[in-house]
Amino acid sequence: xxxxxxxxxxxxxxxxxxxxxxxxxxxxxxxxxxxxxxxxxxxxxxxxxxxxxxxxxxxxxxxxxxxxxxxxxxxxxxxxxxxxxxxxxxxxxxxxxxxxxxxxxxxxxxxxxxxxxxxxxxxxxxxxxxxxxxxxxxxxxxxxxxxxxxxxxxxxxxxxxxxxxxxxxxxxxxxxxxxxxxxxxxxxxxxxxxxxxxxxxxxxxxxxxxxxxxxxxxxxxxxxxxxxxxxxxxxxxxxxxxxxxxxxxxxxxxxxxxxxxxxxxxxxxxxxxxxxxxxxxxxxxxxxxxxxxxxxxxxxxxxxxxxxxxxxxxxxxxxxxxxxxxxxxxxxxxxxxxxxxxxxxxxxxxxxxxxxxxxxxxxxxxxxxxxxxxxxxxxxxxxxxxxxxxxxxxxxxxxxxxxxxxxxxxxxxxxxxxxxxxxxxxxxxxxxxxxxxxxxxxxxxxxxxxxxxxxxxxxxxxxxxxxxxxxxxxxxxxxxxxxxxxxxxxxx
Numbered sequence: 001x002x003x004x005x006x007x008x009x010x011x012x013x014x015x016x017x018x019x020x021x022x023x024x025x026x027x028x029x030x031x032x033x034x035x036x037x038x039x040x041x042x043x044x045x046x047x048x049x050x051x052x053x054x055x056x057x058x059x060x061x062x063x064x065x066x067x068x069x070x071x072x073x074x075x076x077x078x079x080x081x082x083x084x085x086x087x088x089x090x091x092x093x094x095x096x097x098x099x100x101x102x103x104x105x106x107x108x109x110x111x112x113x114x115x116x117x118x119x120x121x122x123x124x125x126x127x128x129x130x131x132x133x134x135x136x137x138x139x140x141x142x143x144x145x146x147x148x149x150x151x152x153x154x155x156x157x158x159x160x161x162x163x164x165x166x167x168x169x170x171x172x173x174x175x176x177x178x179x180x181x182x183x184x185x186x187x188x189x190x191x192x193x194x195x196x197x198x199x200x201x202x203x204x205x206x207x208x209x210x211x212x213x214x215x216x217x218x219x220x221x222x223x224x225x226x227x228x229x230x231x232x233x234x235x236x237x238x239x240x241x242x243x244x245x246x247x248x249x250x251x252x253x254x255x256x257x258x259x260x261x262x263x264x265x266x267x268x269x270x271x272x273x274x275x276x277x278x279x280x281x282x283x284x285x286x287x288x289x290x291x292x293x294x295x296x297x298x299x300x301x302x303x304x305x306x307x308x309x310x311x312x313x314x315x316x317x318x319x320x321x322x323x324x325x326x327x328x329x330x331x332x333x334x335x336x337x338x339x340x341x342x343x344x345x346x347x348x349x350x351x352x353x354x355x356x357x358x359x360x361x362x363x364x365x366x367x368x369x370x371x372x373x374x375x376x377x378x379x380x381x382x383x384x385x386x387x388x389x390x391x392x393x394x395x396x397x398x399x400x401x402x403x404x405x406x407x408x409x410x411x412x413x414x415x416x417x418x419x420x421x422x423x424x425x426x427x428x429x430x431x432x433x434x435x436x437x438x439x440x441x442x443x444x445x446x447x448x449x450x451x452x453x454x455x456x457x458x459x460x461x462x463x464x465x466x467x468x469x470x471x472x473x474x475x476x477x478x479x480x481x482x483x484x485x486x487x488x489x490x491x492x
Contacts, residue, residue: 002470004072005041005051008454009079009088010204010220010475012105013175014211016150019220022079022454023071024090024101026057026112029129031150033208033217034225034268038130038150043223043473054128057135057146059101059114062122063094071099080456084199085176086207087169088456097121104172111168112146138165179206184243190491193450198487200457201480202242205235208477214250215268219461219473226265226273229255230320230334231478233285237373238484240292248293255286256295260306264318280317280331283307287336288373299374303336312336319354320366321401327356330366333374351386352379354402362403365390365415368422372485377431384426384438387419391441397452397468398445409465413452417459417482420445424489442490449483459483 002008005027007019012033019028027046029038039056053070060068071077074092081088087104099121102113116123125144127135135148145165183202186195208217216232218224232251240248254270260282263272287302296302303312314335319328329352345357354364367386370376390399398416400409423442427435452463458475 001072001077002474003046003049004070005055006046006470006474007219007221008470008474009081009456009458010207011086011088011103011110011172012207012220013086013172013179014206014209016105016108016110017207017217017220018103018105018110020079020088020090020103022090023074023077024059024079024088024092024103025055025070026103026110027051027055028220028222028225029056029110029133029148030220030225031108031132032210032213032215032268033220034210034215034227034266037222037225038133039128040130041222043221046221054126056128057112057148058126059099059112060124060126061092061094061097061099061116062124063097064120068122068124069094071101074099078455081200081203082173084180084203085173086203087173087176094121095119099123102169104169106168106172106175108150109168110146110148111165111172112148113165113169114144114146116142176203176206182243184241184488186487187491190487194446194487194491196457197446197450197453197483198242201238201459201483202244204458204475204480205238205477205484206247208475209235209239209247209251210254210268211250213268213270214247214252214254215266215270216251216254216477217268218478219476221473224461224473224476226267227254227258228265228478229258229260229282230279230285231481233289234481234485235477236289237292238481240294241488242484245294248289249295252286252289252293252295255289256306260286261308264322276322277318277325279322280314280319280328281334283312284314284331284334284336284374292373300336321405323406328366329354329356329364330369332356333366333369333376336374347382349385350382351389352382354404360404362405363390364402365399365419366401368415368419371422372418372425372489377429380426380429380431383422387422388441391419391445394448395465396448397463397465398448407462410462410471411448411452411465412462413449413459413476413479414461414482416445416448416452417479417486420449421482421486421489424486428489439490442486446483446486446490449479 236251264276314331348359355361398411427438460470460474461472
């Protein structure tokens, strides 16, 4: 299990957004997915395990007159979403005592329902949130439910109580299910696990996309609750592919209105986040999203509109590894313009390396982008060889971004998912020398994703190479968007 105060599930529908850790604690809260934090929980302290025990909203239970214990002290803990919803249910057992915590967000209201059964147990809840959030305990002795609202007290202008905790949970569940019912279904032969991954991924994207502005937050966590163009663009493409044109258009319009040349990431209001310069793939990803959303006729035309130079600038910029500027494969593929260097300068032993002319830079999983969404058929043989080798070098939980990845051995879910999408697309390509093998590779990578997912189906940014335990932001929008695209490619 991951440590307390590291989110493993997200509740909400594009307004009030809450991250819930594996122990039922609300550890991140925002009035909108990419808005300011309403719970002080810095990611540095999360990683170090030094978060104060009273941070956020923490359910506890006293058993047999003993001290009030948090759920991370339980004998066992399980976590699931209510089917077809972003309502999070955590069940903890202290001997014979069971404690169930349900968290839901509807509109600007957050509901936390706490139920204890099976013995002499007294549940309670601690609340430590920022100004601007008003919380009120409801329920009765033995069930200290909590209702919180952003912006004003949990009583309306007439002084009457707002909706009760149970009603907020029912409203959130009903709205999520109606929204998910609008999705374009997978093919009739899609297995149950693929349908489940598809639905959960769409619901994660719903929770992390501002329903008013279209700002797609990478994750509900300090340091990740920003809009990265590549992440948000992939979400827009996934929305369009899954039958949500309104969401695709809104997410893309946000990107079109952002100053892509000003920064690598943006606040929910569209202002740039300082500290990281614009990266070389932002224009290309946004251009493809604009085409998918039907806002601009072609990605090539969109790239010309977005770029102030010709070709689209990609040289001497950081790539998705977010390190030093350079001339990188992913940025070159995403540029949308003909390569200005011969493809063989990216090739070693038949695969595509990260830095042009540098065979020591190692094979790069961004080669997959040359299949989807930036189709370059002349590179398909090199892409296939690159991804086959990286898959062979991977773990049972997926692959790292590339052979020279400096971030340790932990597999990352976005490269795993985009590689699955590429193989699924290669399998349907008329030029594929072995479509069955390509499909097997896609399925193997999706199996890795399933092993890396939490029991509730959330995909982390990365997991432990040997444990599969989430080691960073969970869920992350980017791998969920690629998962949508991969399963739709396999079961159209």
